[in-house]
Amino acid sequence: MIRLEGLTKSYEPRGPVALEGIDLAIPQGSIFGLLGQNGAGKTTLLSILTGLIGKDRGQVHVGGHDLDREPRAIKALTGFVPQELAFYPMLTVRENLAFYGGAMGLKPPRLGERIALGLSITALEDHAHRKAGVLSGGLKRRLNLAIGLLNSPRLLCLDEPTVGVDPASRRFILESVARLREEGMTIVYTSHYMDEVQQVCDRVAIIHRGRILIEGAMNDLLASGGEDKALRVRFESPPSAPLARALEQAFPARVGSEREAVIPCDDPVETLARLTPLLAANRGDRVASIAYGLDSLEDLFLRLTGRDLGD
């Protein structure tokens, strides 16, 4: 659905690079999570993808259209839900939908059908005649989403769609996104909430200072921890010197941090069988956990960037 090759962008001629040599392929019908700190380049990437800003170098293909030659075609098949609540508080829910639908060229009766469908997907039928400004935070987010769906997009870009909503509305939005994927829509999803990205996305890319650090299927990335597949042993206190020596002699192990030993391996069961006697021989070194891969996307992000998203 989306293919980026060598995508590069800087906002000033000799200024810092916002994106550098981005290569990315996003398959049709997937939910693709884009993670990165503020200023990492997520918004720049989304803005180029949706045709809002130009690029310096590289190729962008969306739905078979080349951005350089067919930018209007790409805009036509793209829906965008910005982080901001991009609608008019003084207008009702229905009036907002009718306005944006009309602005994108929809005419009756198709306009009415799309409005009805948008209201249905976001469960806003009962609020259609209320002014948007008086809706709760969760309902406003739903309206924001409904507007992005008006043009039946094949690609939907969601920028922080669940910011500031209650848990129930958040769950509703995530379920709606999952349903849209089932209907064949491709979704690019950015969020600061790693747990929801982990929950809803099939694939993920971590972008840092304009470069993609890692990209792939969610399960594979979590299993590998972002590097070769490894067994991670965490101790309650730094391992003793005899145990550290024994581990390094038995495996190509690294005692990476004070309390962790990383043992690269393709067969975790076999490695665990060899590891157990060593641990039993050094009972003074108390083991806190043994894991294959990473527990969470947040662990992966921290491992790769050295910071969390709030930094």
Place this chain on the structure above:
Amino acid sequence: MGPFTVLVKKELLVLSRDRLGLAVLFLMPALFILIMSLALQDRFQELNKVTLEVLWVDHDGGAFAKRLEERLAGTPEITLRRDTPAQGAESGEALIARIAREGPAIALVLPGGFEGKLRARLDAVQGVAGSGETGSEKTEDDLATLIYAPTLQASSRAFFLGHLRQAISRLLVRELFSGLAPGAGEGDETLERLLAPGSLRFSERFAFQGTRSGQAMTSVQQSVPAWLVFSMFFVVIPISTAFIVERQQGSLLRLRLMNIHTFQLVAAKVLPYYLVNITQMVLMLLVGVFAVPAIGGDQLVLGGSYGGLWLIGSGTSVAAIGFALLVSTLATTSVQATTAAGAFNLVFGALGGIMVPKVVMPTAMQAWTVVSPMAWAMEGFLDIILRQGAWHEALPEAGALFLFGLACIVLASAVFHRANA
């Protein structure tokens, strides 16, 4: 409906929902017009009709003083006030202090030798006429003392001084004439009529161009166009605020993703606010015609060209909206936009003859008004309302305003497009 029509319809809908904002746009100038028309009424009336209160202090009590008092009291523009005996006995310094403190505008103090000085002057005149002798030194003395309140206008002082000199001259002429023709004594109506200044008539006309009879400028004819122009330019604040909020909340971003050109986004603001401006104009003119006279002010005379009013009103509106859009695209926050817009409006208003009428500005200052689009609008309205010209009389000002507005709109589109490229 095409996207442009949809954008315009949305603007109208959003505007119609903002009742408080609309009320401010319509009520604020109406209140200004009512207040300023009444506040400036006396100032403008002074240009046409002087009404002066004068304190009469007579220490002479002679026949001449009596006749002068009667003449001044019979002048419609002068209200003569007499002191109580106690007040009449106060010193000159005390009188000055009283005038400075509580008025009236002028005190006329006739000294004890007033009659004698006039008689001496008559004798001198008769001497010159009869034997060629020169006048005595006594004719050079002050006849009376005039004390002015500090707030007295120069025009009022000039009027009263001229009127007093004329009244005394008439007394002297009457006296001389009665000496030459003893039959024509006091109370001779024919003689009085012939010597009355009002019997010297002139053809007077203000330079109006229309067929209707013109009127001198009144406060309402200054205030209505002035505050109308000011309020039309006031749309800069709601336009810039709405535009920046739309930009910040991502609505404009969303619209740009829908293949809508930036020029369309900017231009779609013009028609709704043009309707607001024209409605403002009609309402303010109605206030001038009906509301101001209803509360005791002068009535606005519209002139004969409604087409001219529409033309200059439209030019003013396009200029105001264009300027507002330019401010909107240049400013980055609502606070910045409203501050800049307010400041520009005040400067335009001060330079444009809104706060201070252009006619009372010094000549050098009047030349500076050319930099303010509000001054062009003001001149255009005065062409129609005051000078009662035909529609084409306002064409130069309206044309300049249209060009200014269109240039601002094109520039605003370019700035907006560049900022989002």
